[in-house]
Structure formats: C-alpha cells, structure tokens
Amino acid sequence: MGEWRKKLERFMIGRYGVDSFSRFLNGCILVLLVMQMFIPRSGIYFLTLLLLFYNYFRIFSKNIPARFRENEYFLRLQFRFDLKLKNWKASLTEIKKYHIYRCPGCGQKLRIPRGRGKIQIRCPKCHTEFVKRS
Numbered sequence: 001m002g003e004w005r006k007k008l009e010r011f012m013i014g015r016y017g018v019d020s021f022s023r024f025l026n027g028c029i030l031v032l033l034v035m036q037m038f039i040p041r042s043g044i045y046f047l048t049l050l051l052l053f054y055n056y057f058r059i060f061s062k063n064i065p066a067r068f069r070e071n072e073y074f075l076r077l078q079f080r081f082d083l084k085l086k087n088w089k090a091s092l093t094e095i096k097k098y099h100i101y102r103c104p105g106c107g108q109k110l111r112i113p114r115g116r117g118k119i120q121i122r123c124p125k126c127h128t129e130f131v132k133r134s
Contacts, residue, residue, distance in 0.1 A: 014062055015059070015060050015061065015062055016058060016059060016060075016061045016062070016063075016064050016067040016068075017059060018059055019067070019071045020071060020074060020075060020078070021058070021070060021071045021074040021075075022055055022058055022059055024074065024078075025051055025054070025055040025058075026055065028051060029048055029051050029052055029055065032044050032047060032048040032051070033048055036048065058070070094111075096114075097113065097114060098111045098112060098113055098114060099111075099112045099113075099114055099132070099134055100112075101121065101132055103123040103125065103126060103128055103130070104128060104130055105123060105126045105128035106123060106125050106126040106128070108123055108124075108125045108126070110123060112132065112134045113134060114134055115134065116134040117133065117134065118131060118132070118133050118134075119131070119132065119133075119134050
C-alpha cells in the first residue's frame, strides 16, 4: 500500500491538486448523481460527466497560475454569496423586532420597535412628524 502512495505522490508533484473549487465541484457532482437516480433519462448524466472531467482536469493540471485564478474567482463569488445570505438572515431577525417605515417627507428609512401601539414618529433627518402603528 505504501508503494502505491509513493507513486501517487511522485505523480502529483508539479500538479495543482484539490482546492475549494474542486471540493465544491465534487459536491455538485454528488448532488447531480443523486438527482440522476430520481430523474432518469435526462441530460443530468452528461452534465455530471462534464463536471467530473473538468474537475479531474483541474486537479491534474500543471498550469498552476490559471487554476489559482479560477479558485480565487470562485472564492470571491462564494464570499459575496455568504455576505448576502448573512445580510438576509439579519434582516429577517430584524423584521421580527422592528417595523421599517419610510418618511413621507424625505424617504428616509426609520426603524420603529414593534408592539408600541399607535405612535407619532419624528424623522431625524427632515423633522417631519407622522403617525403609524408599531
């Protein structure tokens, strides 16, 4: 067993290997394979094979700078997605505690605590006063 491992290590010298993008592609391939079991006779099989070949191409590639750029691009997209998801979760928790109103005078967003009944709100920007239920 150790001999095969050494052969694989020697083979992988100078090659790119596995990174975050490769792991993501592996997850996509797994999901597509499971979908293929439930949706037979679809184009999912060919898409799965295409992703599989592309993933192995990336892993065994000797063009390290190009694969590094691909991974960096993927990580930037993943960061943006994670940031939007985090902001979306925060806004959902905020909706439970506060009402968000817009000032009729200037359009400024105002955050008012829920459960206070009918209250008079004064905009801190333009000092317009209006009545809303909280």
